[in-house]
Amino acid sequence: MAPDPQSWPVPSGSVVDLYRDLHRHPELSGQETRTAARLASELARRQIDVTEGIGGTGVVGMLRNGDGPTVLLRADIDGLPVKELTGAPYASAASGVDRNGATVPVMHACGHDMHAAALIGAVDVLLERATEWAGTVAIVFQPAEETGEGALAMIADGLPQLVGTPVVALGQHVSPVPAGAVVAAAGIYGAASDNFRIRIHGVGGHASTPEAAVDPIVAAAATVMRLQAVISRETAAQEPAVLTVSSIHAGRAENAIPDEAELTVNLRSFSASTRHRLITAMRRVIDAESAAAGMTRRPSIERISGAPLLLNDPDATRRTFGALGESALDTHLVTQPMTGSEDFGALGEALGCPSVFWHWGGTAPDRYSPAELATLLAEARFPEHVPMNHSPEYLPDLEWALPAGIQAMSAAALHWLQQPTSAPLDQGTR
Template identity: 40%
Template sequence: MFVYRSLGLLPLLALAALAAPAADPALADRLKAVDKILDTETKDLVALYQHLHMSPELSLQEEKSAARIAAEVKKLGFTVTPKVGGHGIVAVLKNGEGPTVLVRTDLDALPVTERTGVPYASEIRVRDRFGNNTGVMHACGHDVHMTCWVGTARALVALKDKWAGTLVLIGQPAEEIGVGARAMLEDGLFKRFPKPDYALALHCDSRLPVGQVAYSEGLALANVDTVDILVKGKGGHGASPHTTVDPVVLAARIILDLQTIVSREVNPTDPAVVTVGSIHGGTKHNIIPNEVKLQLTVRSTKDSVRDHILKAITRICKAAAQGANAPEPEVKVDLEEFTPSTINDVKLTRQTMARFREFLGDDNVKERPPIMGGEDFGRYGKTGIPICMYFLGTIDKDKYAASLQPGAAILPSMHSDSYAPLPEPSIRVGVQTMTIAVMDLMPRK
């Protein structure tokens, strides 16, 4: 779940003493073998992607998606355990002595009505967990993630003679609401199953052309908090506002005042975001309601900044209500949906990107500053396991080039109803890169 904002002022966590590893003489042979497999598998993988794209499921509802990809890896010989942390799945393949490597895909889609116009567009509508009728779309690319995950499994099984160790593939639910990784960990992910020495994941990038990948060393993604505010007033007739306490006006004041937290209370060198993503109140033109509901997302990169922002939100809401002679608002920080920052292990990231540069070329492996998106993949790293998440280019090269021209429209972001990754080349590079990354960590002696 990403909200793009470049952190140009934040220094990257780079350790100059960690030199990139020497070139792997076996890489060319491995890559040739992977490409040969993809030549026969890509058509079927694209069909799988289209099926998943047309059949999206919201967070905590991913039963069919989990079952489909579980079946794909079970027939490859993996031992598959369903219902881990909800609809999560764990697939284990032991292939001799060696490291244990985890590869994660997420499963869930978003409450977005698709407007891409592609022939396999989602037409699914469901009730979300709050009872709202909504369209559903893989607007964050999790369908690409699942497809690359299956493709990587196929490639690694076909190339078992070229690596050794234990492969743990997990399909994680509820990434979009920040609870899936925690649920799987609490359900014994690293106790019931082999604890990994490394954990890898890829994520689609909606503003990077196919054939390229991007990465961040160290801090990659931000803390994410979800805040609900219930603004209270005294309702009445819209023609007699003097007899009411108008929560709509009060909510508007609070929204504007919240913008001063980042602009006037947080050090400009500490990235932070406070966004009001939803406002709901009232039923009719001429009725002043009793209450208005606000929904906020809060992003930060330091725990101290996070603490300050959350306290400031409560302070501002209370002060605004007091000034309007209104009841005190209810401010709720939903700790169930808190997602901690994602911090890539520097050594692992450098090793992985060095391999990618060898076959993609230096120009196609882009280091980028962290962004204010959030990802609960970071929770696996909080357990002490080295993690690396990298970002996969998914945009047609001509469209990408056109978007760079003066006056051109900005490409759709992740979570947009218009985000449409280019399937075949995106999947091919995704499987290529992830397969090589895993094999590089699991060399056969």
């Protein structure tokens, strides 16, 4: 079915104000205290039972409407250490202190503020249509998705005992595709992610006498270049994998050789064997380059965060997308997974239920020409004038993104809440 914006819910003024407020006041992963308090207040104002402080700053609301299945709806709530350059009237000027003690700018560069506002809007739809469904809705606002820590933290802090066993866990993510489109894969949908911090230990000295030092910057540069060959020369062309050196820091003075260089490395993989091979090769290269440079101390390699493989239950995904397609949205089940990562899948695994995660369009359709849209659908390439998530210029088109997100989440939830409890989903496909 073609998108029909006229049939999408119209967000209340309070939900629009909520989005703008969250966008203006983003918080870093694990520090979402203001955000969590605001969302807990929104749930309480709707007379929904609220539990706060799950896994740090996580919030859970339990909306009960008689006997029936439990459906879990999740939105993540953390921002990123990015300086906003959108020029929006509600742009963020916030800053925060990261885990290294540095003061950094903060913005919702990935749209988690839109996720949270759309989930509140979907709750409003469920309240308005309460006569059409029965059961319990577990409303989960999850912190620290960007660091891959939030889902596991909520699970360890009692989420399974609080929500029980849902028939399905549903999550969504705004993206710069045209509003009205929803995209997912039935099966593997997102890569596993592993983030490492590497410290190369050299011997500092004066820049005028490099022979008296052991320069960690040279070793770090050689390491960066050699790591690229892990993908280009040690990974089969048909096997998707990504290795990115995402930061490098060393030295503070222009006339001194530092005694240490620090790198961070991000790995993306789609199978346990590929993940193991990437990590093994990364460690081998880092150790070998340090040894070749004459380091007397082995480098330290620390895994700092990550996310598991994102798996969409095939049957649950097809059922959910059937409902979305009947609700004036343009559905696309793709065959290639995304190289992005998400910790959402950990929730379904821990709760023993199928999970479905999708992306919904947050960009006004008229920002795409017919040719650009065709290229996007055929090759997954975005036009240069449409900023991507994590860009300092990324900003969903509010008038399009919020109604579309509310429509997608509420339609999916209503589909599962209307299912008879006597016919649960066959979970053997997990």
